[in-house]
Amino acid sequence: MKHFLLLFLFSISLQAQFHISGIVKESGSNKTLPFATISTNNGINSISDVDGKFEINSKTTIVSFTVSYIGYNKIKVEVQKNKLFFNLKLTPKTDRLNEIIISNENTALSIIKKxxxxxxxxxxxxxxxxxxxxxxxxxxxxxxxxxxxxxxxxxxxxxxxxxxxxxxxxxxxxxxxxxxxxxxxxxxxxxxxxxxxxxxxxxxxxxxxxxxxxxxxxxxxxxxxxxxxxxxxxxxxxxxxxxxxxxxxxxxxxxxxxxxxxxxxxxxxxxxxxxxxxxxxxxxxxxxxxxxxxxxxxxxxxxxxxxxxxxxxxxxxxxxxxxxxxxxxxxxxxxxxxxxxxxxxxxxxxxxxxxxxxxxxxxxxxxxxxxxxxxxxxxxxxxxxxxxxxxxxxxxxxxxxxxxxxxxxxxxxxxxxxxxxxxxxxxxxxxxxxIKKKFANRLFFGKKIINGYLPIGFFDLDLRKIFSYNNYEGFRLGLGGVTNERLSKNFRVEGYYAYGTKDGIFKGSIGAAAKINQQANSWLGFSYTDDIREIASTSFSIEKKPYKIYDPRPINISTFYNYISWKSYFESKLIPKTESIWEIAQAEIQPKFNYAFNPKNQLYTHYTMTTAMVSLQWSPFSDFMQTPTGQIEIEKRFPKFSFQYTQSLGRVLNNDFDFSKFDFKTEYEKKYLNGQKTSLLFQAGYALGDVPLTHLYNTSPNNITKETIIQRITFGGKNSFETMFFNEFFSNKYSLFQIKHAFNRVTLFKKVKPSLVLVSRMAWGDLDNPEEHLGLNFKTLNRGYFESGIELNQIFNGLGLTTFFRYGPNQLAKFEDNIAIKLSYVLNLGF
Structure with a gap:
């Protein structure tokens, strides 16, 4: 976590008993001489820094010292009582100084090559x-x-x-x-x-x-x-x-x-x-x-x-x-x-x-x-x-x-x-x-807030559950959280309760888990959930979602399905450099939009799914620390890999469909010395068997169906297709690729420092037996989908503006329909 301010004063020894300092310059030009050699009478060797400054600390008295520099006359300095700072000037040698310097450069290169x-x-x-x-x-x-x-x-x-x-x-x-x-x-x-x-x-x-x-x-x-x-x-x-x-x-x-x-x-x-x-x-x-x-x-x-x-x-x-x-x-x-x-x-x-x-x-x-x-x-x-x-x-x-x-x-x-x-x-x-200012309590509080929780005694209130908005529920108001280590380090209870002002329905979840292995941070738990989820959305259970005060993409989503599920799970870091979740779940699915699934001429408007799933993230190039309380990723390196496999369990617990799903994602980031950054994302999924539309793939669209560009202005997502309309494409097999390059922020005014980001996204996919999915009109991605755009983030107080253009085989007939303009917002908490 790159995250505390570190500071330093060059060459200060706090334990030294005798201290001298100074600066070395050229006598004629008064320019400082970096890396001049300073040698004291008691055997201490030092050099001036890039600004010509030096400091020497000694446990014994320094009587004198010499200063030398290639191409300059050496000087000897006597240390006088009560004089601890020296302004020293060296005179250049008059005999072929330029030739000496050139010769030394050639010699240095020869030495370095060896x-x-x-x-x-x-x-x-x-x-x-x-x-x-x-x-x-x-x-x-x-x-x-x-x-x-x-x-x-x-x-x-x-x-x-x-x-x-x-x-x-x-x-x-x-x-x-x-x-x-x-x-x-x-x-x-x-x-x-x-x-x-x-x-x-x-x-x-x-x-x-x-x-x-x-x-x-x-x-x-x-x-x-x-x-x-x-x-x-x-x-x-x-x-x-x-x-x-x-x-x-x-x-x-x-x-x-x-x-x-x-x-x-x-x-x-x-x-x-x-x-x-x-x-x-x-x-x-x-x-x-x-x-x-x-x-x-x-x-x-x-x-x-x-x-x-x-x-x-x-x-x-x-x-x-x-x-x-x-x-x-x-x-x-x-x-x-x-x-x-x-x-x-x-x-x-x-x-x-x-x-x-x-x-x-x-x-x-x-x-x-x-x-x-x-x-x-x-x-x-x-x-x-x-x-x-x-x-x-x-x-x-x-x-x-x-x-x-x-x-x-x-x-x-x-x-x-x-x-x-x-x-x-x-x-x-x-x-x-x-002790007086309760640093430990403040530290405990700060760590929780960074991760999106407000600690209240032995309970951490989940700030993400308090307020959100989508086009189906309207304003979603709720409370939720999890017990923290002040109650128990080896047991937790978690849950939430929410209400949608537009659909008028209460939702919620309750669960509990016990820690069964301290070093591997392994937990065994169960939960019950009655809630809604976006159709055809792809989520990797193992991935920890960063805390956001707001998540803009769900604002315009209208198509959800209700799921009532019982789940038992095991999460662990037992495999080196890997986090994993293993679960068995049984869910009752009810689409909240006009949809019916018709596999093998048998019509389903609601259905039961019993599945086993394993989700894991592998970080082979990262460094990890084993602490008394668990494992920590101390240096994040790329690429990182996420895998997820879901398998239906025959006719166990009234399961209606036989299917398998394979999901894969890899991310790569490269940061440059000049502050720029390139990010790559590749993601793919494949579902085979009888899979309803609710559990297929939509490749994360984020555009609403409105007549004009201005009417379609909303907030942009992180990795979503900004020109793709909701429910426009569905696939049972797909792959997508995204490349982003972020340039340094440019200072236009004191508080106006936009960050320019170039983005390109592309996706391919297909859908077997599209005639089995009734109620929605949609297309497949068999011809590919392409969009590129420019993000101007953090123009003023975190607000930015992004523009994307849709091109290729799925380009729309009206030019303006291929353009998406979005707002962006980056909240800098200083962490």
Missing amino acids: TIVLKNNNDPQKRLSNFAFKNYNKLIVSANPDSISGQIDSVFVRKYKQGALYKIDSTNYKFKNTVSKRHLFQTEKVSQHQFSNNQLKETILGTKMAGLKQPLYEIIAFNLQSFSIYDPKYELFETKYNSPIADDAVKEYNYKLLDTVAINGRSSYMIYFKNKKKSKAKGLEGVLYIDQNNFAVSKAIMRIRGLLNISGTHEFEYLPEENIWFPVHKTFQIIKGHNDDDINIFGGTIQFDGDIEQDFKSRKKQPSDYIYLRSENHIFDIQKNKNTPIENPYFTVEINKNAFDKDESFWEQYRKDSIDIRFKKTYSELDSIA
Whole structure:
């Protein structure tokens, strides 16, 4: 869930006792010099960042340091008492500087090509058949109090005859006072990592979060940076970039040799890389340290700059027996970049304020401008080539049952740095605040609301059941919900009751289920339902429908059937990376429109159907976490596959028809670094045997039969055919394909930022024995159906406009009848 705001201040060590910082520039042009080498007298090596800035922290006093840069004269700086910031300027060498730079670029490219050729020989995950290690992680959200002005400002408001009224602004004063005492948030984690059969699994031995007795699984599973520097795609803050040492990297990146430095007593080339085509806000850049002997990566610094400035650092230890560099330390850091909008991640838990106000004038710095996030990983207890089998290898992350109950002695044995006063106070103060302000209750409440439920004691009210509208029932008013874990974690009762103002009929459902397997989240249940459903609609029982305040498509549906059903079911995640529902149901079906089914010359106006059904969703490329309370999909990857098979059960319980139904759906999404996204959908179904129209396929039409285009304007659906009229086509076998491409939102005005989406849909189908279905006039899809359109979503306050055009063999005679104009609405809850 991409969903909390993460922040960071570059290269701030909270435990250091001696601190110097500065900026490196060219003397003549005053331009900053990125990735200049800074070496201290006590053996610390660092580099300036992409803005020429550097910070060094040391537990011992720094007497002097040197600054060097290829093509410039090296300087030595004496550290004077009470001077901790240095504005340094390097002078270019006068001897053939241009030729040197060109030569270094050619040399760098040669080094990178050798690194790419030899990377399989240097990658621990390729060289070692298996390995294991432990990892201590500490994540802090904080700010440097020294960088914050603690002044209380007076803001002029209004003048009176008696004098002037002033408003006091103490925001920064209060913020500085807070971060001087404690951090804003912090968490710790100790994990056991195992690698075998090309898979890396993490088992969390202990974890704690300030202010939360039970940590948030979503934060625990958040992937901030890649483990391996050798992966073809390097991941930074859940965004994948082509690696600077991928097979095709030299086509995408420019390289420059900066310097040579010693790491672990071995000489390494220091090579700067930057994407050739990407802007500073989009491309990956950084520095690779390449061992001069084996051309392995001995250190790496990866950065992106944009709305957020993000960096990831990888440090390695040389293992002489294997002649490889093994990762031992990783850091991840974020600070605010340049943006004119407020940025919220994780539902606004952390927020960056925009740089520009409505009057487009520079605004005063806010506390969010100083906030940073720093995550640090220390790898230790490395074990190589010990063939210990991995338990439950289909889980990427697994949390031990007692991971949340570790005492202070557990953490003291794993912490790699001494902790300061602010770190200690953060736990005690945030825990106290959490109890006082009932954070746990708020968190419980927020999670329910996101999923469409309002918790009321031990009962979750289903917000989707309160109000809806369709053309048959009119306004549908109701109440429904399910008991929650406050009543029982192993038993639930659920149901709803509804009334249609137009048809004047009450509907409802009641059911109960018991959990029979904790780890697989397996439930066994039963239910009774008396309700209506759209005819020929396709739904996969296993799919969880996202919460919507409104669902626009049913508004214009008029043809429903009533079903009274008894159902027993079993739902489980027992099969790895798969969710499934198995059910047996008996239903009495009554079409609520003029229809009769006439198979084998026997007329049915209502009928009984007894069926067995299995519905499953398979996510083979996603990553899953096993928690003490069940399984969570922590990284959604595509494609995903949904299967559903329905079989009638002979003459069991007065079943009237013999038939089988097979349904399949697959989805694929690709997100691009520039913010664009392509979505593909393929869906198909096949029904054989005696299947009434109510249970066939209509391929989700969403157009009403009105005379003019204006009269047909309604709200558009997500994956529906906007130009296809309701009840126009029916099939017992069909396939459909949809492609969508969403471009970046374009800022026209401060609050007008439309999102352009191009959409094309097509469908094919056929119907065996159409003469058996009496009462409705309809066509089949044997000649195919095609429509394309443009969506301009979120033009203003979530409202948008879409236009679709119908073409191909089923195009209508009147040109305007092929056009559908729809409204769209996107509600951004900030999650």
